[in-house]
Every structure is written in C-alpha cells, then in structure tokens.
Amino acid sequence: MTSPTSTTVSGTPSGDGRAAHTPAAAAPGTPGHTGSRASRVLGILALGSIVLLVLYGLVWSPADAEMADSVRLMYIHVPAASFMYTGCFITAVASAMWLRRRTPGWDALAGASAEVALVFAAITLGTGSLWGRPTWGTYWTWDARLTSTALLTTLLVGYLALRRLDVDPTARSTRAAVLGLLLVPNVIIVNRSVEWWRSLHQRSTLVKLDPTIEGQMLVALMVGFLAIGLVFTWLLVHRFRVAWLEYQSERLDLDLALAERRAEAGRTTGAGEAPA
Amino acid sequence: MTHAGYIAAGWGGAAALIGAYAAWVLRRGRALSRQVPPEERRWS
Amino acid sequence: MWRDAALVAGRDLRVELRSRVTTNQVAPFSLLVLILFAFALDPDRQLLERLASGLYWTAVLFAALLAISRSAAIDETDGVRDALRLSGLDPAGVFVGKAAAVAVVLLALELLLGVGVVVLYGVELAGAGLVVVAGLAATVAVAATGTLYGALVSGLRVRETLLPLLLLPVLAPVLIGATRAFEAALAGVPADGWPWCGLLAGLAVLYAVAGALAYGTLLEGS
Numbered sequence: 001m002t003s004p005t006s007t008t009v010s011g012t013p014s015g016d017g018r019a020a021h022t023p024a025a026a027a028p029g030t031p032g033h034t035g036s037r038a039s040r041v042l043g044i045l046a047l048g049s050i051v052l053l054v055l056y057g058l059v060w061s062p063a064d065a066e067m068a069d070s071v072r073l074m075y076i077h078v079p080a081a082s083f084m085y086t087g088c089f090i091t092a093v094a095s096a097m098w099l100r101r102r103t104p105g106w107d108a109l110a111g112a113s114a115e116v117a118l119v120f121a122a123i124t125l126g127t128g129s130l131w132g133r134p135t136w137g138t139y140w141t142w143d144a145r146l147t148s149t150a151l152l153t154t155l156l157v158g159y160l161a162l163r164r165l166d167v168d169p170t171a172r173s174t175r176a177a178v179l180g181l182l183l184v185p186n187v188i189i190v191n192r193s194v195e196w197w198r199s200l201h202q203r204s205t206l207v208k209l210d211p212t213i214e215g216q217m218l219v220a221l222m223v224g225f226l227a228i229g230l231v232f233t234w235l236l237v238h239r240f241r242v243a244w245l246e247y248q249s250e251r252l253d254l255d256l257a258l259a260e261r262r263a264e265a266g267r268t269t270g271a272g273e274a275p276a
Numbered sequence: 277m278t279h280a281g282y283i284a285a286g287w288g289g290a291a292a293l294i295g296a297y298a299a300w301v302l303r304r305g306r307a308l309s310r311q312v313p314p315e316e317r318r319w320s
Numbered sequence: 321m322w323r324d325a326a327l328v329a330g331r332d333l334r335v336e337l338r339s340r341v342t343t344n345q346v347a348p349f350s351l352l353v354l355i356l357f358a359f360a361l362d363p364d365r366q367l368l369e370r371l372a373s374g375l376y377w378t379a380v381l382f383a384a385l386l387a388i389s390r391s392a393a394i395d396e397t398d399g400v401r402d403a404l405r406l407s408g409l410d411p412a413g414v415f416v417g418k419a420a421a422v423a424v425v426l427l428a429l430e431l432l433l434g435v436g437v438v439v440l441y442g443v444e445l446a447g448a449g450l451v452v453v454a455g456l457a458a459t460v461a462v463a464a465t466g467t468l469y470g471a472l473v474s475g476l477r478v479r480e481t482l483l484p485l486l487l488l489p490v491l492a493p494v495l496i497g498a499t500r501a502f503e504a505a506l507a508g509v510p511a512d513g514w515p516w517c518g519l520l521a522g523l524a525v526l527y528a529v530a531g532a533l534a535y536g537t538l539l540e541g542s
Binding site: 076235 | 294301310
C-alpha cells in the first residue's frame with residue numbers, strides 16, 4: 001500500500017513524527033504560536049505582579065513572631081493551594097458542560113485545567129513540606145491540608161492518565177468528563193474527612209496561619225494571591241490553546257486518513273476488482 | 277534571613293517548575309501551530 | 321428498574337459462582353494479604369491486634385479491587401456491552417444490579433477476613449452493632465463507587481493498572497471512616513464510632529446515586 005501523503009504534502013515532519021499537514025501559508029500576521037494580544041497583556045501583568053510579590057514577600061514584609069522567615073513560604077503555598085482547587089473546579093464545570101454540549105472546547109478546557117492544577121498541587125506540596133521542616137522538624141506532617149492535597153494530586157494524576165488513553169476520542173472524552181465531574185465531590189469529601197480525622201489527634205498546623213495574619217504580611221499574602229492567580233490564568237490560557245490545537249491536529253489527521261482511503265478506493269475500483 | 281535555604285528552595289523550586297512548564301507549553305504550542313492552518317484557530 | 325437490577329445481579333452472581341474465581345483466587349489472596357501484614361510488621365501479636373481495624377480494611381480494599389475488576393470484565397466479552405445497550409434494560413438498574421452483586425461478594429470476603437483477623441491477630445470482638453452497621457455501610461459505599469469507576473475503565477487495555485489508581489484515592493475516606501468506626505467498636509467506645517458510620521452511609525448514598533445517574537452515559541459513550 002503506497003502512502004501518497006509524504007509526496008503530496010510538503011513541510012517538515014512534526015516533532016511527533018507524523019507527516020506534517022500543509023503548513024500555514026505565509027499569510028502575513030499568522031502567528032506560529034499560541035500567543036495573542038490578550039495573552040501578552042496577561043503575561044506582562046503576571047510578570048509585574050511576580051516582581052511585586054518578590055518585593056513584598058521577601059523584602060518588605062517582616063518575619064513572623066513564631067515562624068521567623070519560613071512564613072514567607074506561605075505567600076506561595078496558600079495561593080497555590082487555592083488555585084489548585086480552582087483548577088479542579090474548572091475541570092469539573094468544563095466536564096459537565098462537555099456532557100451537556102459536546103463541543104470540543106469544553107473537553108480541551110477540562111484537560112488543560114487539570115494539568116495546570118497538577119502543577120500547582122506540586123508547588124503546594126513542595127512549599128508546604130519545606131515550611132514544615134524548620135517549623136516542625138519533619139518534611140512531612142500528616143497535617144490535614146498536606147494530606148488531602150497529596151490525595152488530590154493522585155486524583156489529578158489518575159484523571160490525566162485516563163485522558164491519555166488510546167481509544168476513540170469521543171469515548172475518551174466521555175469517560176474523562178464523568179471522572180472530571182466526580183473530581184469536585186471527591187475533593188470536598190476527601191478534604192472534610194481528612195480534616196475531621198486529623199483533628200482528632202492534632203491541632204491544625206498550617207490552618208493556624210490563616211486567621212491571625214495581618215499588616216504587611218497580609219499585604220504580601222494578597223500580592224501572592226494576585227501573582228499566583230495571574231500566572232495560573234496565563235498558563236491555563238496557553239495550555240487550553242495547546243489542547244485545542246491538539247484536537248484540531250487529531251481531527252485533521254483523521255480527515256487526511258479518510259481522504260487517503262477514498263482516493264485509494266477510487267483508484268482500485270477503476271482498475272477492476274478491489275483488493276480484499 | 278533565617279531558614280534562608282528553605283525559602284530559596286521553595287521559591288526557587290516553584291519558579292523553576294512554573295518556568296519549565298510554561299516553556300513546555302509554549303514550545304508545544306509552536307510545534308502544533310505549524311501543523312494547524314490558521315482558520316482552525318480561535319485567536320490571533 | 322428494580323427488576324432489571326435483580327436480573328443483572330443474578331447474572332453477575334451466577335457467573336461468579338460458576339467460575340469460582342472468587343472462591344479459588346480472590347479469597348485466598350485476601351487471606352494472603354493478612355498474612356503478609358504479619359510478615360511486614362513484627363508478629364508481636366499486640367501490634368497486629370492494635371492495628372487490626374486498619375489492616376482489615378486495607379485487605380478488604382485490595383480484595384475489592386479484584387472483585388470490581390472481575391465485575392467489569394463480565395461485560396467486556398464480545399458484544400455483551402452492545403447487548404446491554406440494546407436490551408432496553410434501564411442503565412440505572414444495570415448499575416444497581418452490578419453494584420449489588422459486588423456487594424454480596426464483598427460481604428462474603430469480609431466475613432472471611434473477619435474470621436482471619438480474629439484468628440490470626442487475636443482480635444476480640446466487641447460492639448457488634450456498630451461493627452455490622454459500619455461494615456454494611458462501608459460495603460455498599462465500596463461496591464457503588466467501585467462499580468461506577470469500574471465502568472469508567474471497562475474495556476480498556478490498561479484497566480488492571482488504571483482502576484486502582486482511580487479508585488483508591490476516592491475510597492480513602494471510606495477507609496478512614498470504616499477503620500475509625502471499627503476501632504471505636506473494638507475499644508468499647510461505640511459512641512465515637514457512630515459519626516463515622518454516618519459518613520460511610522453518606523458516601524454510600526452519594527455514590528449509589530451518582531452511579532445510577534452516570535451509568536447510562538457511560539454505556540452509551542463508550
């Protein structure tokens with residue numbers, strides 16, 4: 001069986017090794033990336049707020065009375081945790097919308113949001129663990145927040161694993177959507193039960209920080225939320241666009257394969273009996 | 277600053293992770309953009 | 321729906337009974353897990369006895385993974401899935417039936433493991449009321465959740481490895497609740513355990529409803 005694709009379609013092979021589709025004609029202004037004016041503005045704002053965070057978090061805010069400077073890790077840890085949850089929530093909503101509307105954009109959003117949430121989950125665990133060492137002497141305390149974050153991380157890893165399956169795309173998206181929808185109740189249940197469980201033995205360690213923070217430290221925390229939030233959004237926008245392109249690319253591959261098939265069938269019926 | 281090592285590790289690690297992920301996403305975006313004709317996109 | 325459920329439950333149980341995989345393989349495996357725990361921890365009986373509730377429910381969860389995997393496998397053979405779709409059976413009924421069958425199998429395994437824990441770890445039974453109620457609630461929760469997640473990975477080549485990854489984190493709260501309830505019962509302070517029983521019952525209801533609602537979509541969309 002000949003494969004005419006390699007001769008008719010020009011262009012360098014893509015990184016995946018598949019034959020590339022005809023590359024975008026050199027129309028002026030066609031971007032070869034996932035950026036846009038909006039995302040560039042977003043990116044600049046994000047960078048600016050990061051600078052602010054570094055200033056407030058590391059320089060201008062004082063050390064905590066009890067925790068000394070390790071409190072500075074909280075300015076990343078707490079917002080990262082929040083946006084991890086936000087990402088899970090977005091995935092759940094996008095999954096629900098996909099089940100309702102079946103448009104690929106929702107599926108792309110669900111997957112993108114989960115992946116970005118995983119990045120922030122890793123940051124949450126890392127900063128929480130590094131905070132724990134000077135404060136409590138160990139890298140891991142079975143604190144409610146850390147423990148439920150760890151479980152949530154496995155939930156996300158499982159969800160992303162399901163998304164990578166090599167099956168019919170609609171089936172994959174359906175299963176992923178059901179799983180994604182279940183993320184929110186799972187997160188809530190895991191959180192509540194772990195908190196309840198750990199409260200039996202341990203006064204909350206990290207939660208203690210939240211209500212008592214004030215003054216310059218509160219400002220730093222707020223800036224942390226701003227910076228992490230902007231970074232999260234910027235990452236989500238780009239990751240969504242990548243997911244969208246992946247979907248389009250897969251679809252084009254499919255169309256190409258179908259066209260190939262039809263062309264072949266056309267040729268063979270012209271020559272006589274179609275091969276078995 | 278007390279605990280400077282931990283703070284450096286935490287902030288640095290977070291920055292490294294986000295930076296690496298951002299780089300990966302952007303690079304993948306460029307590679308895919310080359311394959312998909314501009315009409316299929318929804319941004320410019 | 322209930323008639324459909326009974327039909328499916330009957331079929332699943334008959335398949336299990338005839339194949340005897342549960343009796344010949346899953347049951348010995350779960351006892352093996354108990355024995356392995358004794359190897360891993362010092363068979364100083366006091367340690368095993370103190371940890372018995374947790375070890376018991378961990379063994380139950382491992383056995384449940386196998387039971388659920390088998391339950392999902394029943395529908396993977398050629399054309400069974402399509403037959404289910406076209407048969408006009410209410411998907412919610414199919415779900416309830418499968419979950420019920422899994423629950424029955426689990427209860428049998430739990431009884432066996434219970435005997436194992438009493439004999440091997442020297443546990444003294446107490447607080448029977450709490451033990452029974454918590455056990456039932458946990459079993460239903462595991463069966464319902466497991467059947468739903470089993471459908472999520474049904475038919476996939478990676479089912480064996482993906483199911484534990486997806487299911488165990490979701491069952492962590494069940495593990496917490498069941499262990500705490502059993503601990504309270506065995507320690508003679510059942511008052512501590514009943515709230516956890518409430519959690520288990522809540523989870524059972526939640527996943528029973530979720531599964532019944534989602535099963536149709538999963539049957540169609542795969």
